[in-house]
Amino acid sequence: MKQRVSELACLGGAPEFADPLHVAQLNMPPWERVEAAFRDIFARRRYANHGPLVRELETRFARLLGVEHAVCVTNGTVALMLLARALELRGEVIVPAFSFPATVQAVSWAGLTPVLCDVDAATHMLDPMRVAERIGPGSAGILGAHLWGRACAPGALAELAERHGLALFFDACHGIACAHGGRFLGGFGAGEAFSFHATKVLNGLEGGCVTTNDARLAARLRTLRSFHGEETFCDAAPRMNAKMSEAQAAMALLSLDDLPANLVANRRRHAAYQACLAGIPGIEVVDYGRTDAHNHQYVVLDVDADAAGLSRDALFDLLEGENVLCRRHFHPPLHRLHSYRDGYGPDHFPVAEYLGRRLLQLPSGQAVSLEDTERVCGLIRLILAHGPELRQCVEAGR
C-alpha cells in the first residue's frame, strides 16, 4: 500500500492495482455449474420462446419478492419500455432528472412525453413536493427510480398518484432484494422493472423483468414481449420481440442460487469501505440503514469538495490513474443529455446538478476483495491528505 504522495501514479509511480478494479458486480457462478446448465439446454434443444428455464426464473423471482407476476424480458431498459407501454397511458410521465439515461429513454420509446423533475438532496430521488408542482393537465403517470436500492418514497408518491388519477411505476433496476417497510421492492406501484445486467447483483448476462400484482397488466406484458403467438389472449399493440433466452435464464437462475452469498459479500464490502473511510473530512459513504433488507450493490461516496480539499472529479482522475475505475453516476444529469435538454438551462434542476458534481461510485462486486477495499481507502486517504498539491498534477494531466 502506498505511503508517500510521491508514489502516486499522477506523480510518476506505478498504478496501485496492476489490473483495473471496476464498478460492477460481475458476479459469476463457477464454470462447472454454467457448463452443466448449458448441457441441459443443449440436451433439451429448447433455446428460446419462453422455455422451462424462463418460466422457472419467473416463478422463483416472483416468489423471492413476494409478488404475483414476474415477466422476464431481454434487459432492464426493455422491461421499462414495455411496462410504460403496457400501462396504456397517453401524455406526460414525470421522471427524475437524476437517474440512469434508460429511465427517461424508456418513457420516450413508449410514446410518452417525459417531464423531468428535480430530486431530494437527502434521498437523491424524486421529491414528492416537487412532483406535485410538475403535475399538470397532460400528466398521465409518475416513474420513480429506486436509486442505490433505496425506496423512492412509495407511500407519498402513491398518495399523490391516487389523488391526481396518475399511474405510478418504478425503475427498480438497482433494487433487487431491497425492502421498504418490510416489503421487497417489486410490489410497489402498478409495476416495477428490474435489470439482470452483469453489473447488477443478479446476473443473467443481460436480462430484465417486470413484476406486478396486476394480472391484466402481466397478460399485456406477456403479449407485448412477443411479436406473435398466443401466450396470452389480449389486445396489446404494437408488439415486439423482447423475449428472454434460455441461456439468459440459466445464468440468472444460477445467480439466484448465489444471491444470498453475494448479498453477504456485498454487505461486508460496503461495511469495510464505510469503516475505513470514516472520519475523513468531506467524504461520506451513503448509508443504507439496518432496518430493511438491502443489496449493497453500490458503494456511493459523497464528496464535499470544500471540506475534502479536492473535487470529486479530481479524485476520480487520480483513482483512475491507480487503476481504480470509479463511476460518476449520474453525470451529466438527464436535463443535460442531448435528446432531453430542450427547454432546460444547465442549472434548471439544482439538486440533480449538485449531486451530479458530488457522487462517486467505488468498485464493488465479486472481483473486489476486502483487501482491495482497504487499498482503495488507503489511496483515498493519501490523496485527500495532499489535495492542493495533487490538484495541480491533475490539471496538468488534463
Ligand SMILES: *Cc1c(COP(=O)(O)O)cnc(C)c1O
Ligand atoms: C442498469 C439500469 C437500467 C438498464 O438496465 P439494462 O438491463 O442495462 O437495460 C435502467 N435503470 C437503471 C437505474 C439502471 O441502473
